[in-house]
Amino acid sequence: MGKFTKDEIFKAISTVIDPEVGFNLVEMGLIYDASSDDEGNVKVTMTLSTKACPLHQMILQWVKEAVEKLPGVKEVDVEVVWEPAWNISMADDNVKKALGA
């Protein structure tokens, strides 16, 4: 058990909105995992809906800044993975419903 729970980190990241679709990254299903150690170092594993996303670096920065707002955070490491590839089934039901999927 680290300093922050997965839910706490996810809640912090849920303030980051994708400006194209208008949903936060967590409800889009783009955040795969998050964990922290006892000292407050946080690791986030996420993906993007497309490899060619022009906001790639910026979204990573937003995620990092959102997590850094948690009190007592030391380092935030955001890793982007492409496996498993994102698909709409990973999104929350409200997202699917709003998109018409």
Next chain:
Amino acid sequence: MMKISQEFAPPFKLIAPFFILGSIFFVLATLFLYTFDLATISYTNPQLIAFSHLFLLGFVMMIIFGAMAQLVPVVLEVGHFGVELFYAIWPLLLVGLLMMVYGFLDSAALLPYGGMVVLISMMIFVAEIFLTIFKVEKLTLVMSSVLISNTFLFFGIIFGLLMALSFAGTLSLNIEALLSAHVYAVLGGYIAITIMGLSIVLIPMFTLAHSFSMRPLEIAMWMMSIAVVLVIVGSLAEIEWFNYIGYFLAPIAMGIYFSLIYTLYKTRPRKENDVYALSVIFSYLSMLGSIALFAIYFLTEKENFLLAAGWLFFFGFFAFLITGHLYKIIPFLVWFERFSPLVGKQKVPMLADMVPPRASEAQLLFSSVGVLIVTAAIIAGSNEFLYAGASFLLMGSLAFVRNVFYMINFK
């Protein structure tokens, strides 16, 4: 973990002139329609050639070049070799284009000079793209499409310049053969293959489509490339059956490409029909309509069907694909520059908020009705319908200019 370059959004002041000029040329091309008399029009008519260049160079190429300044790093996943070169591209293209249009209409002697200026502009563009591609370690299919299309552009503009020199009387070459080679290299080789490659990046990005096979794109791209090479060789070497195979393969390639677009459409998770989606749908339906009209032309040999097919391909397929995508690309660039630094500090707009809803719908409605009326007018040979359609298109293109400025100035 895959690294992707950060240099994805060049300064908007570099790209904005392309989009502003492109949208103004869209209006000018529409106004040009009022000068036509369908009783005397023919595909070799200098007036029609002037119009084609005004539309293709002024609107289509101007906007593609501007868009490529932003999209090349997105597609190639490396930064530009020298994005500042784009500052030189649009002024040269503008001057060269105006000289060429005037040359076609009134002064053939001006054509080689205008052609040369356009050639310099495009050579800078092609060189910049090639030098950027050389930075890529491993080419994907989409990256290959950029390489192939720009190679065809290189040859296409050489053929164009040779034609301009022949038109002016400086050289005495077979203009008709060069025309075929030029048209196929630029339209099929550059614009169509560019559209194939970029659309397979952009459409899934905006519709969230995923898990589709790229095989149809691969087949379509190679088939189109073979078709273009066959027409070029067939025209220049006077091997007529090469041309016919090329004429046959090109629409099949577009059909295969369409099958992939249809798959994306059917499987897209994002089903909202905003102005982007509707523009793209109209664009591809126009492409199908154009192919059908080409087929009718080959069966009947009536030139009005060829002209209607060309019209629908230009103003239906190209124009709506471009205008639709600009409703996504311009807000992104403006947002990136103006609002992205404010994320987390204050409320920022969503990209969709930056598109004027009613004016964009009006543009789509007027433009699509205009395109259909002009298509019918060309088939029927009716000038009255032509001018009526032009009036709808004029309203649509003016709305488009207004929307471009609205998005650029969004605060």
